[in-house]
Amino acid sequence: xxxxxxxxxxxxxxxxxxxxxxxxxxxxxxxxxxxxxxxxxxxxxxxxxxxxxxxxxxxxxxxxxxxxxxxxxxxxxxxxxxxxxxxxxxxxxxxxxxxxxxxxxxxxxxxxxxxxxxxxxxxxxxxxxxxxxxxxxxxxxxxxxxxxxxxxxxxxxxxxxxxxxxxxxxxxxxxxxxxxxxxxxxxxxxxxxxxxxxxxxxxxxxxxxxxxxxxxxxxxxxxxxxxxxxxxxxxxxxxxxxxxxxxxxxxxxxxxxxxxxxxxxxxxxxxxxxxxxxxxxxxxxxxxxxxxxxxxxxxxxxxxxxxxxxxxxxxxxxxxxxxxxxxxxxxxxxxxxxxxxxxxxxxxxxxxxxxxxxxxxxxxxxxxxxxxxxxxxxxxxxxx
Amino acid sequence: xxxxxxxxxxxxxxxxxxxxxxxxxxxxxxxxxxxxxxxxxxxxxxxxxxxxxxxxxxxxxxxxxxxxxxxxxxxxxxxxxxxxxxxxxxxxxxxxxxxxxxxxxxxxxxxxxxxxxxxxxxxxxxxxxxxxxxxxxxxxxxxxxxxxxxxxxxxxxxxxxxxxxxxxxxxxxxxxxxxxxxxxxxxxxxxxxxxxxxxxxxxxxxxxxxxxxxxxxxxxxxxxxxxxxxxxxxxxxxxxxxxxxxxxxxxxxxxxxxxxxxxxxxxxxxxxxxxxxxxxxxxxxxxxxxxxxxxxxxxxxxxxxxxxxxxxxxxxxxxxxxxxxxxxxxxxxxxxxxxxxxxxxxxxxxxxxxxxxxxxxxxxxxxxxxxxxxxxxxxxxxxx
Numbered sequence: 001x002x003x004x005x006x007x008x009x010x011x012x013x014x015x016x017x018x019x020x021x022x023x024x025x026x027x028x029x030x031x032x033x034x035x036x037x038x039x040x041x042x043x044x045x046x047x048x049x050x051x052x053x054x055x056x057x058x059x060x061x062x063x064x065x066x067x068x069x070x071x072x073x074x075x076x077x078x079x080x081x082x083x084x085x086x087x088x089x090x091x092x093x094x095x096x097x098x099x100x101x102x103x104x105x106x107x108x109x110x111x112x113x114x115x116x117x118x119x120x121x122x123x124x125x126x127x128x129x130x131x132x133x134x135x136x137x138x139x140x141x142x143x144x145x146x147x148x149x150x151x152x153x154x155x156x157x158x159x160x161x162x163x164x165x166x167x168x169x170x171x172x173x174x175x176x177x178x179x180x181x182x183x184x185x186x187x188x189x190x191x192x193x194x195x196x197x198x199x200x201x202x203x204x205x206x207x208x209x210x211x212x213x214x215x216x217x218x219x220x221x222x223x224x225x226x227x228x229x230x231x232x233x234x235x236x237x238x239x240x241x242x243x244x245x246x247x248x249x250x251x252x253x254x255x256x257x258x259x260x261x262x263x264x265x266x267x268x269x270x271x272x273x274x275x276x277x278x279x280x281x282x283x284x285x286x287x288x289x290x291x292x293x294x295x296x297x298x299x300x301x302x303x304x305x306x307x308x309x310x311x312x313x314x315x316x317x318x319x320x321x322x323x324x325x326x327x328x329x330x331x332x333x334x335x336x337x338x339x340x341x342x343x344x345x346x347x348x349x350x351x352x353x354x355x356x357x358x359x360x361x362x363x364x365x366x367x368x369x370x371x372x373x374x375x376x377x378x379x380x381x382x383x384x
Numbered sequence: 385x386x387x388x389x390x391x392x393x394x395x396x397x398x399x400x401x402x403x404x405x406x407x408x409x410x411x412x413x414x415x416x417x418x419x420x421x422x423x424x425x426x427x428x429x430x431x432x433x434x435x436x437x438x439x440x441x442x443x444x445x446x447x448x449x450x451x452x453x454x455x456x457x458x459x460x461x462x463x464x465x466x467x468x469x470x471x472x473x474x475x476x477x478x479x480x481x482x483x484x485x486x487x488x489x490x491x492x493x494x495x496x497x498x499x500x501x502x503x504x505x506x507x508x509x510x511x512x513x514x515x516x517x518x519x520x521x522x523x524x525x526x527x528x529x530x531x532x533x534x535x536x537x538x539x540x541x542x543x544x545x546x547x548x549x550x551x552x553x554x555x556x557x558x559x560x561x562x563x564x565x566x567x568x569x570x571x572x573x574x575x576x577x578x579x580x581x582x583x584x585x586x587x588x589x590x591x592x593x594x595x596x597x598x599x600x601x602x603x604x605x606x607x608x609x610x611x612x613x614x615x616x617x618x619x620x621x622x623x624x625x626x627x628x629x630x631x632x633x634x635x636x637x638x639x640x641x642x643x644x645x646x647x648x649x650x651x652x653x654x655x656x657x658x659x660x661x662x663x664x665x666x667x668x669x670x671x672x673x674x675x676x677x678x679x680x681x682x683x684x685x686x687x688x689x690x691x692x693x694x695x696x697x698x699x700x701x702x703x704x705x706x707x708x709x710x711x712x713x714x715x716x717x718x719x720x721x722x723x724x725x726x727x728x729x730x731x732x733x734x735x736x737x738x739x740x741x742x743x744x745x746x747x748x749x750x751x752x753x754x755x756x757x758x759x760x761x762x763x764x765x766x767x768x
Contacts, residue, residue, distance in 0.1 A: 048764075085645075088585065173580075193470070311547065384547045
């Protein structure tokens with residue numbers, strides 16, 4: 001069975017994601033929740049803004065009192081008071097009355113619109129000349145215009161960007177439930193690898209993958225735990241994998257571009273308790289030698305050894321699994337796609353999906369041209 | 385001079401950015417440098433990968449020994465050895481010779497190409513049948529193909545994404561100089577504001593801006609320091625500003641949508657030592673009442689009180705200043721622009737730049753339609 005390849009197209013692989021559940025949740029201060037993933041559905045406990053507010057400096061009025069007013073034929077209203085910022089007005093407006101109001105203050109009873117200061121003139125302390133008619137609702141935010149009480153404000157699984165943080169602040173959510181960050185263990189295999197601080201001997205190279213993949217894991221919102229460089233040796237790799245399985249939620253083994261190393265990784269996975277190899281080979285390029293296994297409840301991925309291939313497989317295949325496991329909802333995880341025309345023909349093998357690095361160039365007609373970046377997949381500079 | 389408005393178009397405002405220098409730098413472990421900004425120009429101290437490597441499992445050969453080989457007319461080579469991963473080969477190939485080589489291993493002297501295992505057959509321990517000719521360089525990464533010794537690998541001011549981290553790892557940069565994160569002080573002004581944990585009394589609203597702007601500051605790669613809510617009072621605001629100026633690099637005062645509060649902010653700025661108001665009013669919408677001042681070497685911004693206006697001004701005006709101050713180079717700061725057609729006409733005042741929130745919809749022909757999101761600028765939901 002050693003050579004048996006469970007080669008799988010990408011869409012079938014993604015069907016495996018829901019089988020892994022999500023990380024746990026915790027409650028944190030809203031101040032510490034930015035860019036985290038919401039672990040509860042948030043319903044508005046109140047209307048927002050909660051009361052009708054002026055959006056301009058001016059005069060609160062009954063709109064009907066201004067109907068027909070113009071520069072040549074102004075309306076005259078009686079100023080009956082002044083509304084202060086942050087206070088509930090005690091006055092109530094009748095037809096023909098007006099009250100001074102600053103931007104953001106609460107509309108008094110009876111008022112349904114605001115006349116801007118620019119379109120009015122105080123003739124004396126109690127007489128206002130209005131040069132422009134306003135319709136009901138002009139320069140006013142209604143009490144439930146932002147959000148209505150008891151409606152769903154944010155869905156579970158939403159990414160808390162600054163605007164979601166603002167909405168939660170508006171709803172008074174000082175504490176909020178978020179998903180914990182998954183811990184991702186990173187193992188680099190290969191007899192040719194040396195620590196980056198060491199000058200590599202001839203035939204050896206520095207361990208780029210640990211650093212690159214750690215950075216990708218952190219950028220994806222998870223914690224990266226490095227297990228260092230492991231030689232191409234069954235016992236050493238098994239020991240590192242066992243430790244990573246017990247300490248982290250997901251394990252990424254990178255290396256194994258050669259058949260020998262890949263077979264070794266497969267042997268190690270099979271030797272782990274409660275393990276099952278779900279995928280051995282993907283119909284994508286780069287990324288064909290990708291391995292995906294379940295070890296108990298943990299995910300173990302074997303990534304290609306070439307750093308750029310590993311990056312592409314992480315971005316296109318592993319990251320969606322990590323996001324799903326992190327609690328991110330599919331709608332929040334959706335990425336923006338930009339259509340573009342290829343500047344030259346690229347051929348692909350039948351039944352294979354190719355991921356090609358391109359440089360996007362904006363044309364004068366507003367469309368994008370995608371210029372493929374040529375270069376062998378081992379060259380990190382093609383990604384920079 | 386109180387009412388004097390230094391209204392400025394946006395492009396002239398950006399010309400002020402270089403006048404503020406950058407934050408200091410520090411050296412950190414590469415593992416902790418992800419998404420930070422590089423504070424040194426990095427030159428390659430060596431060729432990368434440093435030696436010619438095989439990119440396939442197969443046989444190192446002299447390409448000329450395979451010329452003319454095909455399925456029906458194979459070439460026969462003598463297997464003179466096996467190259468191990470991570471070792472400098474001791475053998476040297478002559479014409480007509482081949483050596484077993486795994487992916488990633490170093491090419492032996494004399495070899496200039498690799499024949500894939502799929503296109504060859506070992507007839508016996510020393511005889512290789514080759515079914516396909518290879519050109520020099522086939523399945524080989526040359527010793528300086530990724531980067532040449534002494535060439536510039538990364539420019540100062542580059543954002544260290546995973547790929548830049550990978551390149552630095554490849555160059556052996558275990559320690560790297562990065563710019564420190566600027567500290568941004570956030571002050572919310574307004575008599576109508578209450579802490580988000582408190583149920584607002586009628587006429588009052590929760591302080592959304594501190595939370596939203598803090599999250600934006602953190603998303604932009606800086607540290608947010610909150611100075612809480614300050615009432616519309618000269619002494620209180622002056623004290624908060626003084627403290628923020630002494631403790632942080634940039635101060636954001638939000639609030640002041642009403643003329644009264646804006647005048648107060650202006651008075652407070654004028655009262656601070658070594659202060660100069662650079663901008664009072666921008667020809668943009670939203671964001672007209674934006675204030676920009678220098679206080680000694682520090683930047684002080686007065687943002688609009690409406691949270692969505694404040695977000696837009698932060699994103700379009702303040703963030704570029706923050707990035708410049710953070711050391712980010714203009715080329716790394718460049719944002720991706722997507723051309724789109726508006727779904728309906730929008731009018732703008734003469735000489736004013738309008739920022740309109742839109743929803744992008746991808747059409748069948750590959751172009752984007754931008755649907756304006758209508759809603760008053762105070763509504764946080766229009767941003768979600």
